[in-house]
Amino acid sequence: MSALTRHTFALLLTGLALGAAGCESGQGSPAESEGSSSSPTSTPSSSPASDPTPAGLGTVHKDPNDTSVRDRTEGPITVKRGERFSIALRQNVSARADWSLGRPRPSAAVLRKVGESSYQTAREKELVGGGHTKYFTFEALKAGDTRIVFANSFGTDTSAGGYSPNLPRTITYRVVVR
Numbered sequence: 001m002s003a004l005t006r007h008t009f010a011l012l013l014t015g016l017a018l019g020a021a022g023c024e025s026g027q028g029s030p031a032e033s034e035g036s037s038s039s040p041t042s043t044p045s046s047s048p049a050s051d052p053t054p055a056g057l058g059t060v061h062k063d064p065n066d067t068s069v070r071d072r073t074e075g076p077i078t079v080k081r082g083e084r085f086s087i088a089l090r091q092n093v094s095a096r097a098d099w100s101l102g103r104p105r106p107s108a109a110v111l112r113k114v115g116e117s118s119y120q121t122a123r124e125k126e127l128v129g130g131g132h133t134k135y136f137t138f139e140a141l142k143a144g145d146t147r148i149v150f151a152n153s154f155g156t157d158t159s160a161g162g163y164s165p166n167l168p169r170t171i172t173y174r175v176v177v178r
Helices: 003-025 122-126
Strands: 059-062 071-079 084-091 099-101 111-119 132-140 144-152 170-177
Antiparallel strands (some): 099 144
16 A cells, blocks of 8 residues: 555544544534524524524424434424424434425325525535434414424434434424414
8 A cells, every 4th residue: 555545544534533522522513503492393593693593494493313213203493374484393314314304294285395404614614424404384374283204314214324123214394383
């Protein structure tokens, strides 16, 4: 092995070790830097100035990241007709967390999905395999109750390369529009 190859290999191993150490310490995680709340889905969360969230999300409800339960229900989230709100989920494919809107879909008469966006902190961008926060934004159309189901492809899709029956499968949010 040439000196250049050994040097490149050593740099690669050092980078991987530093990235793994950063992942294990939890540094750079927006949820950890904001502190924990006993009811994160029922009260809006604000982001510190160093961790801005994308504009136009309305009230943001952060998931408590409880990975011990395979199928769980959060909420209720109560919003007014015409209000826009977002649900923020931690997404990290290398940690086998890949969230998407699941089935059944929320009632189209009560909610309209406005879009999806994601945000990655500067620290997360530096980490090999770093995750990001994925925002699912909705608009309340008329009074009523509905549920929003999010599915983790690694816990629900047996054909997914990283499928594991022990991973969280779904998170369901109860939403009440007044």
